[in-house]
Amino acid sequence: MLRLQRWIARLARRNGATEQSANEAARQFSTAPIIQTGPHCHLLVEPDAFYTHLFSLIGITARELRWHVWYSASTVKFIERPRKGPGWLTLDGDLVNVFGLPRSRLDSFNICGTNGPYRFALSTHGSVTHVNSMAERLKALLPSLAYQSAADAIKAANAALWKRWFPPDVELLQVDDGDVGDLLANHLSDDGSWLSQRFVLGGVAVEVLRVVEELDQGPWTGWIRRTTDLFWALERGRLYPLRLQGQSLVGDGGHASGVAFSPMALAEALRQRRIVPSLLVTFIVLSILPGARVLGGCRQTVYYPLMRYVFARALEKMDERDVLVSLRADVRLGMWGHRVLTPMNGQPFAELEQLGNVLELLPEYEGKTLHRACGKLASFTGDPIWAGMRQHIASGEVRPASREWQWA
Numbered sequence: 001m002l003r004l005q006r007w008i009a010r011l012a013r014r015n016g017a018t019e020q021s022a023n024e025a026a027r028q029f030s031t032a033p034i035i036q037t038g039p040h041c042h043l044l045v046e047p048d049a050f051y052t053h054l055f056s057l058i059g060i061t062a063r064e065l066r067w068h069v070w071y072s073a074s075t076v077k078f079i080e081r082p083r084k085g086p087g088w089l090t091l092d093g094d095l096v097n098v099f100g101l102p103r104s105r106l107d108s109f110n111i112c113g114t115n116g117p118y119r120f121a122l123s124t125h126g127s128v129t130h131v132n133s134m135a136e137r138l139k140a141l142l143p144s145l146a147y148q149s150a151a152d153a154i155k156a157a158n159a160a161l162w163k164r165w166f167p168p169d170v171e172l173l174q175v176d177d178g179d180v181g182d183l184l185a186n187h188l189s190d191d192g193s194w195l196s197q198r199f200v201l202g203g204v205a206v207e208v209l210r211v212v213e214e215l216d217q218g219p220w221t222g223w224i225r226r227t228t229d230l231f232w233a234l235e236r237g238r239l240y241p242l243r244l245q246g247q248s249l250v251g252d253g254g255h256a257s258g259v260a261f262s263p264m265a266l267a268e269a270l271r272q273r274r275i276v277p278s279l280l281v282t283f284i285v286l287s288i289l290p291g292a293r294v295l296g297g298c299r300q301t302v303y304y305p306l307m308r309y310v311f312a313r314a315l316e317k318m319d320e321r322d323v324l325v326s327l328r329a330d331v332r333l334g335m336w337g338h339r340v341l342t343p344m345n346g347q348p349f350a351e352l353e354q355l356g357n358v359l360e361l362l363p364e365y366e367g368k369t370l371h372r373a374c375g376k377l378a379s380f381t382g383d384p385i386w387a388g389m390r391q392h393i394a395s396g397e398v399r400p401a402s403r404e405w406q407w408a
Contacts (some may be wrong), residue, residue, distance in 0.1 A: 007186065037337075039072060041086055044157075044348075048339060052338045060170055078106040083095055089122070092134040092350070094132045097124075099119065100122075110239045111150040111151045112178060115148075118149065122138060141161065142161075158172065167357075184266075188200065189267045202318065208230075208311060215306065215310060222388075229242050231278060246261075283307050288308055291333065293332065297339055298380045305334055312324060340374050341373050342375030
């Protein structure tokens with residue numbers, strides 16, 4: 001937790017906070033260790049992201065906190081599904097290409113890749129003559145600089161949008177997978193750290209992979225998959241899976257060069273952005289080990305407790321009793337916090353232009369019961385993996401009091 005607090009203070013200073021304000025961010029995290037982990041690396045005016053931040057603001061203002069900490073996954077591609085992803089934005093009924101990228105780049109590249117330059121274009125999709133005035137107005141508010149990664153561009157844009165429309169007494173701290181990589185490198189560079197000595201050198205990491213394989217069977221198939229072994233290789237803007245073979249992480253199919261599976265080699269590769277942590281490793285470093293609460297989406301409410309289970313089972317097998325006892329003392333470490341509010345309008349940029357700031361919107365939601373605010377829970381009921389879970393519960397294959405949930 002102390003290492004995490006120092007990292008938060010360092011990121012706050014990097015983003016322009018004074019020494020006093022940065023230290024305040026670290027102190028807040030000791031009493032309210034909460035990270036918004038739901039939205040991916042989107043512009044703040046993207047509806048899923050905007051209403052999630054609005055939900056967090058309700059809690060932040062009620063608790064009189066000053067910092068909103070947001071981990072925004074940047075390992076995603078520009079297109080996550082049709083008409084959806086960091087590369088797209090719908091404004092005034094038009095699909096807008098955020099960076100003006102061709103389809104080949106939207107489909108193939110990850111937004112954490114440092115293969116820029118990236119500039120905000122906000123071009124209307126499929127038309128060279130139609131001008132979307134709302135997109136033009138938004139573009140005028142975004143930075144005109146070029147960035148090496150789309151993730152860096154989005155973070156810079158969000159800093160500007162937050163300053164314009166969000167409460168001046170609440171600060172936004174955005175962190176992404178590159179930042180988490182720096183935090184992990186800090187752990188691994190310390191010869192005395194638990195992650196260095198026990199997770200990497202002591203074999204806990206290998207045991208974690210074995211437990212993932214065991215869990216990805218039967219009713220839990222698909223919730224946590226071994227898509228890569230702990231880290232992704234990042235080359236020329238694309239992510240490639242890595243496999244742990246002996247004492248090295250080796251790329252699939254010759255796409256990625258290998259990295260020695262040692263603390264110092266991993267730390268160096270993380271700092272050079274040759275590798276980035278997997279989501280499982282990210283949650284181990286950000287939440288599971290320090291005991292921070294993460295607010296995520298409908299799938300995270302299942303896969304995050306299962307990640308805790310995987311980690312705890314590996315600790316048990318490796319006789320890491322002290323860490324295991326510490327984990328068992330955690331309370332409500334994973335909570336539903338993404339897509340909780342059902343938008344009444346659903347067009348954040350238009351609402352902000354009309355109202356002038358976010359504070360005018362808060363009363364519309366904070367006076368509601370959670371039952372009314374979240375609507376019909378479509379993110380749960382419309383998700384096929386949740387439909388499969390329902391069938392497993394009905395058949396008795398999964399029970400709410402099963403051993404996995406006791407561990408979680």
